[in-house]
Amino acid sequence: MSNEESRNSLADQAAAWVPPWQRPTPPRQTGDDSPRQEDLGTETPPEGPEVSKIQQDADAAAEAEPAPTAGEGAAGRVPKKHPAARRRVVPEPAPELDDAELRGALEAILLVVDEPVAEATLAEVLEQPPARVGAMLDQIAAGYTASGYGFELRRAAGGWRLYTRPEYAGYVERFVLEGQSVRLTQAALETLAVVAYKQPVTRSRISAIRGVNCDGVIRTLVTRGLVEECGSEPESGAFLYRTTTLFLEKLGLNTVDELPPLAPFLPDDVEELSDATR
Template identity: 75%
Template sequence: MNDEERRDSLADQAAAWVPPWDRPRPPAPTEAAPADTGSDLGTEAPLEGPERTKIGAPADAAPADAAPADAAPAGEGEAAGVPERAPRPRRRATVVPEPAPQLDDAELRGALEAILLVVDEPVSELVLAQVLEQPAERVGPVLDEIAAGYTAAGHGFELRRAAGGWRLYTRPEYATYVERFVLDGQSVRLTQAALETLAVVAYRQPVTRSRVSAIRGVNCDGVIRTLVSRGLIEECGTESDSGAFLYRTTTMFLEKLGLNSVDDLPPLAPFLPDDVEELADATR
């Protein structure tokens, strides 16, 4: 083949050569396909303009800025061989606790009675509702029904509200028999001095020891220690001016007297003498 025929053959090959970026995209195989190494002569129309390969270049040579044969155009889906996006980690499912079963009226009444039989101090409606896992607004009316039922049936005990809670108590008309059984010859009564001191603390609380002694006119240190040991009064801070300890009544005091709060104490005016103001002025 002479030089002229060789140039015509190379020109024909260059005219029939199609760059990889203009070739039809094959379907993405499951495995990476080998790159094209040959030429597709006679399958596509020749390029025109500045993108046409110069005469004399090899038929299978690509321009310097050409993309590889197996590269896909940017922005046209996922190219072959590109790893898929990693799956997102699964979120742990939130465990929602099942609601507590709703007790019927008979079962709720029996559960309340069982608890009230073993408590050693008044228990509030909120605590009972939390223990039984029932609404607090449902527990209160049931307690009222139980108390009314005991009273109507004439039992020797009753359900009363005292010290901010509920507890079973013996009825006052049977106090003589209960006292005889509990005391059994032992005397646990408070002395007159202890009762007077306890009354001063109850009506003037919080009050200091010196103030109680001034009201009674005698030293009350020993009596106050006795009342503290009996659990009827307790310390509740100090006075800002003198730093002396302040005393107040306890929950046991309310429980023993059957009161719900100190606001239920009887008024003191009917028990005071007529000349109480003159006596108060004389002690100043």
């Protein structure tokens, strides 16, 4: 056979070749118990030119793949860790309090406070709208007044606090002052009254009204937190004094505008005394 005939014969054989997985399965003969290839769950490896092409691609991919580093075991490389998706933390809604629970919570807080507490602070603690807290405080105060309790809920110094009613002040005073001395002297009370009604006022003006030097009394009132400095007088440069929020708290007032009028307590010749002190 010549070379030309040999090449034609090989080409014909390659063209007529059918892969094993495409060949029809011959029928099973009776009595043949040998397992078939498809029953074993594996496929017969392909042969021929397709096998060579697949093997070449696999070898090229293996050569292009970088070798494992020293920290990687024989089992394979450590997979890259993808950053975890950030979870958005949604705050839980504040528990909804009914009117009875809100009223009880406010009363419990007001019983333990030692100074007036603002509506905004109460609303923040209870996690409720300030408008609802303010309305409930007004309702509580009106209920105490209507029921005739011996105490009342009152606005004072920009906040809310429980106070005894004025009509029972004599009994409270008798209980508090039983066996105790008055905290402020008469001179301190007079000086504090001058500051309350004339504020802001200088020490020299206070001394002129009282007729005595009041430097020591002013220092006592400042130390006790009832009076504080509030700048200086433009003409003389002297310090000005005014009452503090503690003063309002002790008297149960919200502002100094609620002080009782002074005219009924002044003598008839007040104008003559005022001219004499100038």
